[in-house]
Amino acid sequence: MSGTASTSYRERNSTADRALDILLMFTDTHLVVSGTAVAERLGVARSTAYRYLQSLVNSRFLEEAPGGGFRLGLRVMEIARLARRSYGLSEVALPAMTTLAEDVRETVLLTRRTGELVVCVDRAEAGTGAVRISYERGSTLPLNAGAAALVLLAWIPDEDARRLLESADLRRFTPATLTDVDTLMQRLAHIRRAGYSVTRGELDADVMGVAAPVRDEKQQVVAAVSIAALASRVFPEAEAELARKVQETAREISERLTAVGG
Amino acid sequence: MSGTASTSYRERNSTADRALDILLMFTDTHLVVSGTAVAERLGVARSTAYRYLQSLVNSRFLEEAPGGGFRLGLRVMEIARLARRSYGLSEVALPAMTTLAEDVRETVLLTRRTGELVVCVDRAEAGTGAVRISYERGSTLPLNAGAAALVLLAWIPDEDARRLLESADLRRFTPATLTDVDTLMQRLAHIRRAGYSVTRGELDADVMGVAAPVRDEKQQVVAAVSIAALASRVFPEAEAELARKVQETAREISERLTAVGG
DNA sequence: ATCAGAGTCTTGTTTTACAGGACAATAGGT
């Protein structure tokens, strides 16, 4: 891992970093950016920004938006498909997730953690729910709220989990959101003993979640399977049953994963 | 599938281009790349390649693969979600596509063209088909084969279509694949008159497709809707009926698109 | 007609990214 404690990070702004940073400017509310905005954000001359933009357009990571500006290009979708395949999770997990979704008639999610963020890698939905729990592939979730995030933290070394939680900005989403690191750490210990997590209204007031860990051939936790349901539809007495089912599904996926990996 | 283009142009490789090129090294058969392979492919020193790699890992476009090497990171899935939203197609199109898929009990695709490539942007699948037509989001299709590709070419100026077809490498996928530019151009004219396209076994011997154009508020063709079905399940007499239904769906999507855009 | 903003190019200057090589750690082969 790290050679010494002092990680002398190089000046974070190389040419490549800046080009990549452009891709990070896009958000749900900012689907189109202009060259001038890019120059400003990057702190470079306009001509320089356009040079980057050209590289990105040439490789189709960006395309010109109708009516001016730039938006994300189809290349992004191409490599996203490959990214999904890279993890080796989806092919194996999706059938089991679909079965679970149909069984409990709720949305089932497969998530992975990257740094301080949890990303939805796959989703299975029950046929015709009146209310939609709308997490898509690529949606990001916070570290401190949601059943899946807690599971993904529970099985890494405590010191790592603490460091992550301390460096992340723990936003409050609802009155029930946990933002205190010590409280969260206790919660993780509890989850580790139980083997699953249950949350209620910590991320979205009306939603509850139940999650369990997926392990690879080395028994490392590499993902989480979770059920996301309208909180009012699931009485506390029913939680145990859901937990059993998610754990069962997670175990099934883990087994197939080790079978493939070995 | 086809290998990527062989090492060719060292013409205008800026630093940003090279960093981006790393992302293009990944293919279905090459889900993990090593630093040495990157250096070789880019034609730079190993230390330089690793510098790029660090930038990509820091921004989470890549992550270290278990057991060495690098693979695509979760950031790619994050921005792919945004890319999908950028086009404003999916939200509007998916309900209509699902309806069509359930009606005809076949796979329905939404595709866009970028340069010499057609990319699947969305998909709706009939519940429980025994045979799966397995195009996913992000899958790429050639310009010269498949009903959708022909539709996407038919409504751009003839000279542009010809130039695209001439510069693309028109591979032969089956005996029925068209690779002659003049023949293809005649085909496009025919499709333009008919308002839809039908192909049989030109891309995959056992598959047939029917496609129709989706237009934005300016009446520009921005996407194609297509039905992909097992060829043996669809008799020639049934083609007209399918064509009518795809056109109807495409028109419906176009109308909602103009309603939103205006 | 005028203005503001987007996007494109060229040029001279110097900043920045490069190659090469030393180094550590790991895995496989003998």
Add this chain to the structure above:
DNA sequence: ACCTATTGTCCTGTAAAACAAGACTCTGAT
């Protein structure tokens, strides 16, 4: 135990590549 081939990290002097500035075109608004 050895040796060899890999992967990934870090440092330094050099020179090549990227930079800022500004001139230019083309829009669409007012």
